[in-house]
Amino acid sequence: QTVVTQEPSLTVSPGGTVTLTCASSTGAVTSGYYPNWFQQKPGQAPRLLIYSANNKHSWTPARFSGSLLGGKAALTLSGVQPEDEAEYYCLLYSGGGWVFGGGTKLTVL
Amino acid sequence: QVQLQESGPGLVKPSQTLSLSCTVSGGSIGSGSYFWTWIRQPAGKGLEWIGRIHASGSTNYNPSLKSRVSISVGTSKTQFSLKLSSVTAADTAVYYCVTQSYYSDSGHAFDVWGQGTVVAVSS
Numbered sequence: 364q365t366v367v368t369q370e371p372s373l374t375v376s377p378g379g380t381v382t383l384t385c386a387s388s389t390g391a392v393t394s395g396y397y398p399n400w401f402q403q404k405p406g407q408a409p410r411l412l413i414y415s416a417n418n419k420h421s422w423t424p425a426r427f428s429g430s431l432l433g434g435k436a437a438l439t440l441s442g443v444q445p446e447d448e449a450e451y452y453c454l455l456y457s458g459g460g461w462v463f464g465g466g467t468k469l470t471v472l
Numbered sequence: 473q474v475q476l477q478e479s480g481p482g483l484v485k486p487s488q489t490l491s492l493s494c495t496v497s498g499g500s501i502g503s504g505s506y507f508w509t510w511i512r513q514p515a516g517k518g519l520e521w522i523g524r525i526h527a528s529g530s531t532n533y534n535p536s537l538k539s540r541v542s543i544s545v546g547t548s549k550t551q552f553s554l555k556l557s558s559v560t561a562a563d564t565a566v567y568y569c570v571t572q573s574y575y576s577d578s579g580h581a582f583d584v585w586g587q588g589t590v591v592a593v594s595s
Contacts, residue, residue, distance in 0.1 A: 364535055397580045401519075408568060408585040409519065415579030452519055454582065460532055461521040 365389050365457040369464035374472055375443045383467045384435040385453030391434035392455065398436035399454040400429055402447075403466075409452060413438060445471050474499035474506075476569045476586035484563075484593050490556040493546070494569030494586060501549045502527050507572035508552040509582065510543060512565040520565075524572060525552060559593045566590050 366388040375381040385398060392398060398416045401409035411420050413429035416436060426442045436453055448471040453464040480492035494508070501508060510522040523533035525543045533541050542555045556563060571584035 394579075399580070399582050401582070408588050410585070411581060411583045414581035414583070415575075418578045418581070420581065420583055454519075454521070456580065458535075460523075460534055463519040463521060466518045 365455070365462045367453065367455050367457075367462045367464040369451075369453060369467045371465065372468040372470065374470045375440070377443060377445055377471055379443050380439065380441045381443060381469065382432075383438045383440075383451055383453075383469070384432070385437070385455065385464050386435045387455055387457060389457055392431060392436045394431065396436070396455040396457060398429065398431075400427075400436075400438045401452045401454070403450045403452065412451075440469075443471055447471055474571050474584045476571065476584055478567060478569050478586045478589040480567075480589060480591070482590055482592060484559055484591060485595050486560055486593055487558055490554070490559050490563060490591055490593070492554045492567055492569075492589065492591070493551050494553070495551050497550075499571070501545055501552060504528070505574050507574070507580075508543070508545070509570040509572050510554045511568045511570050511582075513568070513588075514562075514565040522554065522556075522567075561593050564591065564593045 368386045400413040403409040412423050417429040428439050430437045451467045475497045477495045484490045507524040509524040525531045540557045545552045566588040568588045569586045573581045
């Protein structure tokens, strides 16, 4: 079964920029993997930020953007706010099903 | 706007079958634009895709759970359900029902989530 890999943790300063990545054990992540990105805060359900690599939902703040970068899916936060401290998960379509990455704990410090 | 609400027992005994329902409001289970999905999350751990059902009745399941899981749509077409058999403590988790929306011009979005329901497997 496909394994999806994310950075376990990242730290960024307020106002800074950070990029989270999502890699697949099957090879380069392409648009056909339909990458979705979610933000989850403690005690809450995950919330969709980005779908199909680079599409924002209506509620997604402008500082969040998605892309395909170097064979991976990427989520970039520009002008990070304290409230962006959270767990971030990517989700990829692979082998007829969907597979989550292990999550990235983003600390804003 | 579609809204989802999970319901079901919060405690299940080992070896028994876990059964959850998800009530859909503001949208139609019969719409071909959606896949109706179950996702779970053990406490302090990551998310796991369990499976999905389409309005056509077609299903897809996580290979690691496929032998134990079944997702179906209720006769009223306002609910879809999850059944997971032969449960163990490893199945203890928060279970979410989720809408996977399909947009012909931009792909798939897991955009509507229920609040989640905690299920513990214990004797």
